[in-house]
Amino acid sequence: MTGSDPAAPVIDTSVPHPARRYDYWLGGKDNFAADRESADAIEAKFPGMRAGIRANRAVLRRMTEFLAGEAGVRQFLDIGTGLPTADNTHEVAQRSAPAARVLYVDNDPLVMSHARALLAGSPEGATDYIEADLRDPESILDAARDRQALDFTRPVALMLIAVLHFLRPGRGQAHSVVRTLVDALPSGSYLAATHFTVDFMPAEEKARYQHLLDAGISDIWPRDRAAFAALFDGLELVDPGIELISRWRPGPQPDSTDPSRISIWGAVARKP
Template identity: 50%
Template sequence: MTANDEIDISRPHPARVYDYWLNGKSHYEADAAAAERVVRVWPGVVLGARLNREFMHRATRWLANEAGVRQFLDIGSGIPTEPNLHQVAQAVAPETRAVYVDNDPIVLAHAQELLSSTPQGRTAYLQADFTEPESILASPELGETLDLGRPVALSLIALLHFITDERGAYDIVRRYMDALPSGSYLVVSHATADFDPDLLTRVAEAYQSTVAEGQIRSSSEVNRFFEGLELVDPGVVVAHRWRHDGDEAQADITDAEFPVYGGVARKP
């Protein structure tokens, strides 16, 4: 069976909806319809998808350049959109290694784009579910690519708001971080209703009715994912303000326009 045989195009998937907002080409009619329902409620979501991607770029660049991280585990990686995480990191350190994980078969169909490593580095792709950390951490794809005896950056970009408390979101993150050595990092971006509760409630309703269940969290709830870790300055902030490199266009965007928190923390 091919990857395409496994793709259910009648139901929207978060990775493909996100691809639509990023003006990608790897989505279907159901994904576009779901994405447009959210756009009608929150026109700024298209800008938000781009800003979220830029947060990932800055966090990855900082980890590779300032923290010296050479291994990345990107779960919920989504459909490839250049530059991908490994391309950002390998531009700093060509020997960087990365493992991508997603549960959407269409990402597998495009995985070759995630495997375009430098000769010095290496990348791998694994189709798996974030909520099963032990199977991901024990997978041959990960074991042949990353050395879990050395620091790893766990990147969870726009993923955790799809994992409810009932599904054990905090415990799952803890299980990943417990398996990683001292000097590893956690990177998170997460939607919030702190700035406009009515808007995010309507967005959540539009999204969950067609795409996936989820849970919007407050600042204190997002901070809980980093318990026991050392937050990198400036802490958990609206993601476009996390080390935004003096970009004036980003500086002019209000928190309510991009209600997504971002943070990076080190495991002591």
């Protein structure tokens, strides 16, 4: 039988995608030449990128452990999922709470095809996936309600891990997106977020990174601490508050990497 499958996802391999670039930095194989070229160009100018990406993956695990364990959350809305790798949100959550429900959201068809094949949850819990874009939060909420993947009368952990920095600053878009999503969640829900920053970089490195943005080489838009903190307006920050991700509830062997090599803010906050 010949011909293409009309239901097959349309994947443009000529354009770099954040999820596939992230996969490349983590040492994965689900990426294309355009993704690798984009990643290498960024890392050539900012050699700490790979260390920051790995630290971000580690803090995702620690935040999820806190939410499923100490905070007792049993539902997770993970937007900007990325390609499956070790310690995905549902794996970490369901180790602490086997009945935890996780809804993944991404806008890359390749991510969704891999997720459906590889991200199997525990028998007691539930794991589901929708293809949608963070820039349209209402569509995410509508799809989540239509699928009945989450119970919006009970607390939900909204996971925005290394995704908000793809929304360009200065237009209020990130703040609006976060407000729309958080407003849809009941009291007792949480927001967990990480975000790239240049706050820890020396002046010459800040200028170098700005050149990447101006040249269109990078689509990762930094925010300073104040702008990141504003995304948590009206929420109750969990200790230690807004912190460099390697310092957010570190394990017994804290990451001693130079903060300028990580350059990612992180925080978790509760909706009162």
